[in-house]
Amino acid sequence: MLTDMQIVAMGGDARQLEIIKKLTELDAKILLAGFEQLDQPFSGAVKEKVQDIDFSEIDAIILPVPGTDPEGAVETIFSNEKIVLTEKILHRTPSHCTVYSGISNSYLDQITEKTQRKLVKLFERDDVAIYNSIPTVEGTIMMAIQNTDITIHRSSIAVLGLGRVGMSVARSFSLLGAKVKVGARKSEHIARITEMGLEPFHLSDLRNEVKDIDICINTVPHLIVNAAVIAQMPSHTLIIDLASKPGGTDFRYAEKRGIKALLAPGLPGIVAPKTAGQILANVLSQLLSEDLASRKGNEA
Template identity: 40%
Template sequence: MKKSDIRTFGIIGGDKRQLFLAKSISDSCYDVLLGGFDRLESHGSLSLCNVKKAISESDALIFPLPSIRTDGSLNTPFSNENILLDGDDIEIILKKPVFTTMKSRFLKAYPRLSDGEIFDYGARDDFAILNALPTAEGAIECAMREYEGTISGSKCLVAGFGRIGKILAHKLVLLGANVTVSARKPSDLAYVKALGYNALNTENLRTVKRFDIAFNTIPKLIFDRELLMNTDTNTLIIDLASLPGGVDFDTAEKLGIYAVRALSLPGKCAPKTAGEIIKTTVFDIIKEVYR
């Protein structure tokens, strides 16, 4: 297949991100079929259809984040149906490029598709880096909603100095927060200090005292029972880590600590930007693979 052979994209399921993704692709002069959106009466000039038609009449398919539910059905929040791919669907899908997320989970549900061209756009660094910005902004929006004070003048802990932690710490400082960042790597701790943040070694994080808000970005149980028992009860904890997360929520509730699980923030807080990020990543993959 050549890049020029792709004229119609089938977008299968998803939330508002996929609707903005569809609009952005359409604006780039491609045809778009939206499958699994039967709860919508219309969506501008875009074609709404059932999943089977979107699969059969498109040149390439884009599945959402996450692509499937735990029962193997497609992630179609805008549909009242529980949609599963059947044998006919799979035979058609095998003949065209598929762009999805959580590829291993997708293929576990539909192992026959292992013989196809399956690209995991969610596993790419460029996708993760671009998504860090709306995630950070969404985390701050969550803090503004849940914290009874202002971000300006607040004492914030950012656990983790990865993609999200870097951007989140920067945005918090711009809003006037006093920011402490915890990290493990000596190089990360050096960057934290060089950028003017207070630094803590995550390995030595035994107490969370005198912080108004603590943001966790580490996909590991950091706020376990021991740490929560040494956390101020008036500290708001916002967990940004993917499931199973980094906070023992049951213990936090028992101790009277307010903890919020903030997942899929790009789709909730900035679906337009998130949709455009998916498009950019998918189109970059197409440029790399199909000349």
């Protein structure tokens, strides 16, 4: 239980609603900033304007998955009010206050470091990333079906990167009957691709490996699908870029060549917001429970 914990949920989308629901069920007191247009009531949750919140009593701040923009603004679909997380706000919080976000950026890193507040990046956790790969795969399959005129079965697909998402994507498309090759750099990843029964190749050979593919699925958050690579692709190739913004594809050159290239970060929140929110809610409730137990232990 999270009785006595005071938490600010600051902005967010439908995923945040599942988090609020879970934490109120655990008896936390939730203050909702940036939710004035939300009709759905939550017992134990109160809508507040940021300027009216007493941050000196707040144990945790939960940001949306994207965190903040480079100026500190927090994205919310339930408010027209601009919500900004500032260094001044964090200075007003107790020293034990923890900021939870899906991902971070230089602004968020900087203000939490300056104020010496703990920042937890949920998407850097293996459990969150692996659970999230499930709706990511389903969304990728949906995009492949919607944007091609061929079946996945017997299509030629290149998956770039064998991280937690890349592994799930490669396995799932292979199980659907696609001919899947996977590009990686690490020797252990090449070995794992081979063990999975898929065709491995080194990413340094990427230009030679895309000459006969129908779909290219990128998970590498660096410009890897560049103009030189795209120039070697058949004109019908579909590029689905799952890497975080701005992706790893030269979208300008893809458009120039007439190749459809789609940037699709955050697919779990688009195709399955309820499930994606439940994933985050379960992990957050565990982390908050551990924080509360630790704090009570230190006070004893």
